[in-house]
Amino acid sequence: xxAIREAMAAMHKRSEEIPPVSKAxxxxxxxxxxxxxxxWTMLVLEALxxxxxxxxxxxxxxxxxxxxxxxTKTLREMERDGLVVRTVHPVIPPHVDYTLTELGRELSAxxxxxxxxxxxxxxxxxxARRAFREREEG
Amino acid sequence: xxAIREAMAAMHKRSEEIPPVSKAxxxxxxxxxxxxxxxWTMLVLEALxxxxxxxxxxxxxxxxxxxxxxxTKTLREMERDGLVVRTVHPVIPPHVDYTLTELGRELSAxxxxxxxxxxxxxxxxxxARRAFREREEG
DNA sequence: TTCGATACGCACCAAAAGGAGAGTGTCGCA
DNA sequence: TGCGACACTCTCCTTTTGGTGCGTATCGAA
Numbered sequence: 001x002x003a004i005r006e007a008m009a010a011m012h013k014r015s016e017e018i019p020p021v022s023k024a025x026x027x028x029x030x031x032x033x034x035x036x037x038x039x040w041t042m043l044v045l046e047a048l049x050x051x052x053x054x055x056x057x058x059x060x061x062x063x064x065x066x067x068x069x070x071x072t073k074t075l076r077e078m079e080r081d082g083l084v085v086r087t088v089h090p091v092i093p094p095h096v097d098y099t100l101t102e103l104g105r106e107l108s109a110x111x112x113x114x115x116x117x118x119x120x121x122x123x124x125x126x127x128a129r130r131a132f133r134e135r136e137e138g
Numbered sequence: 139x140x141a142i143r144e145a146m147a148a149m150h151k152r153s154e155e156i157p158p159v160s161k162a163x164x165x166x167x168x169x170x171x172x173x174x175x176x177x178w179t180m181l182v183l184e185a186l187x188x189x190x191x192x193x194x195x196x197x198x199x200x201x202x203x204x205x206x207x208x209x210t211k212t213l214r215e216m217e218r219d220g221l222v223v224r225t226v227h228p229v230i231p232p233h234v235d236y237t238l239t240e241l242g243r244e245l246s247a248x249x250x251x252x253x254x255x256x257x258x259x260x261x262x263x264x265x266a267r268r269a270f271r272e273r274e275e276g
Numbered sequence: 277t278t279c280g281a282t283a284c285g286c287a288c289c290a291a292a293a294g295g296a297g298a299g300t301g302t303c304g305c306a
Numbered sequence: 307t308g309c310g311a312c313a314c315t316c317t318c319c320t321t322t323t324g325g326t327g328c329g330t331a332t333c334g335a336a
Contacts, residue, residue: 029256030181032263036252037180039172056283067325072284082266092332093282103262110255113248118170122163124241125170128220194313205295210314230302231312 035081040066040074042111045100048084049108053099083107173219178204178212180249183238186222187246191237221245 035041040063047062048054054062060071075098078084083104089095100108173179178201185200186192192200198209213236216222221242227233238246 025260028260028264029253032256032260033180033252034177036256037175037177039175042171042175043168057281068284069326070324073324080267080270081263082269088283092334093280094284094331096283103259103266106259107252107255110251113251114171114175114245115167117245117248118167118174121241121244122166122170125219126166128241129218131220132218195311206314207296207316208294211294226313230304231310232301232314234313 032081035077036107038074040070041078042114044071044074044078045083045104045108045111046115048098048100049105053097055095055097059098078104170219173215174245176212178208179216180252182209182212182216183221183242183246183249184253186236186238187243191235193233193235197236216242 043063043066044059047059051058051062056071056075059075060066060068063071066074075084075086079086079098081103082101084098084100087097087099089097181201181204182197185197189196189200194209194213197213198204198206201209204212213222213224217224217236219241220239222236222238225235225237227235
């Protein structure tokens, strides 16, 4: 899990200077994480994982509570990052559909643990919130 | 992974009305996910997982690139959600330290898969981005 | 002939996120 | 006397996020 940090630490010890390659990799990993650790991205990812190929409006309906603007943006970013493929069928009215790539499916699988965590422990989280609120107020 | 949605679908089929309990649970899961799927939360979580107990400034230094404001906010929210314990030692100068709870450690473990994904596939992501940019421009 | 369906783009606006920097309180050290 | 250490808080400011509503293109149906 911490391969990069460990490698950096090792290299730092060895040469007393942080190599730029690892710095670039670390920042990229962070950037990717920051991108992907997004509410809408996670929700769209899950919708596509569950339903396979989806059309724009359909996807929005399944995700629920997302505006067209955010759906467009999220889908575009996911396409840019290689998580989904966008297929345009040049017919009228327009027909566009979205499918997860292998990369997207892998990410979805990686997020599986977080979903499980949330489903398993949400009661503990609300209990903690209640306790916190009482401690603050009382 | 999709236990809640499946349960809801089953109940919906059976009674033609969505029970409010599951709706509440689903919204709570979403809320928890939205909270937890945050860049700073993930980074702080990892820092604490790696280093055990950390003090405020120390934690900020390890996370890197986080402002005091965001560090305070992130830590407070994590405390509220029962992910960390905040211990104040009433000495001067002040000494406060933060440790993951069991819940926090579980979440950290759940995020492990996402970190691994990012470290494994970041090259594919940048390749996808380059390809996307070229397709857009060219 | 006009309406609806689809998948957006665009413009405008409100709210939230987030950064920079100054202030706080007390002690020990110089 | 005055500065630094720590863990913040507070204010001011900019940037990002996100919502709403309108425009668009074209075809078939009413």
